[in-house]
Amino acid sequence: MPSWVPHGARLYLAHTEQGSSIRALARQTGCHASTILRRIRQFETRRDDPMVDEALRRLGCRVAARDETGPLDQETAMTAQTKFDHKDSRTAQASEEVGGDVAGVTEAQLTAEAGRILRRLAEPGAVLAVAAQMEKAVVVRGDGAADPTRTAVVDRAVAEAMALKGWIACDAPGRLARYHITKAGRAALGCLLAEAENRASGFADAQAPFSAREEVSAPRRVRYSANESPLLALARRRDRDGTRFIPEDLVRAGERLREDFELSQMGPRVTQDWSRFLTTAGGGDPAGGHARGFEAARRRVEGALHDLGPGLGDIALRCCCHLEGLEKAERRMGWSARSGKIVLRIALQRLKRHYDSLGEAGGMIG
Structure with missing residues (x-):
């Protein structure tokens, strides 16, 4: 068992x-x-x-x-x-x-996959779709105004484990069941985020190993809201003529970078300083080369950030990957107020062009 x-x-x-x-x-x-x-x-x-x-x-x-x-x-x-x-x-x-x-499904596998999937399900309008006799479950997000966007894919066995633990629930079972994150799932996500933050800060050795049990209710502090990313909040804004400030294709480019970043964090090099290579020569292999798994994802992130360069790569890394708010990113980078959203839109436009140049390799992994 x-x-x-x-x-x-x-x-x-x-x-x-x-x-x-x-x-x-x-x-x-x-x-x-x-x-x-x-x-x-x-x-x-x-x-x-x-x-x-x-x-x-x-x-x-x-x-x-x-x-x-x-x-x-x-x-x-x-x-x-x-x-x-x-x-x-x-x-x-x-x-x-x-x-x-x-x-x-092992404890380590469930913890790693749950952190990725629960974070996606915590976004507004996100559900986990599971069809009968299908090997995978898919996380899709949509607000009803546009076509749903697929943001993550997980093995069915892991999704069953999450349902058994009560982290996700289905209100209307059927051949195509839609699951949403529960209160217990949000609590487990908070514990996972706190553990990841402690590990990145060097306090993991002093902490007890995480056990995502329902009865765990220790106080915790999260650096950002798990309900949505800054990119999604900015995408809802509209210009004076009613058009979206960040179109859907630019949002998908940011989500593509975030997907590779999360996959790269599943490897042993989870504490890598991503800002170091922005000032170094060479851009790596943007398509991942012959590497596999998290190593290929890390190379794809490096290739995308090198293509953006300093400044644009910094704002994309902070807002799309680390999920920092625009105001915090502006303060840490010494920019004027309300200038971050303009720079972020330019970075997403450059990022979309980078993924378009990769062809099929530039699409979402799922």
């Missing part, structure tokens, strides 16, 4: 799959029987959610059947093991067809 599985889900599986009684579970955990029953019923009612139901079904196949009433004879034990192996093999085959088994 993975370590990230909630305690209530463990009780539910022990009761339904292993046949443990409510009183036996209460004695093992030191809780009252009514408390155990309430936790089990919570997960029973959540099985209307398709991803929660699938996650519990696959985790249940990992739990070996046992008899609480007494020792099994050899024939009964062999029969139970044969049924379990057959059930587990069918689940493994279905997992390969649908895109991974939720039981194979």
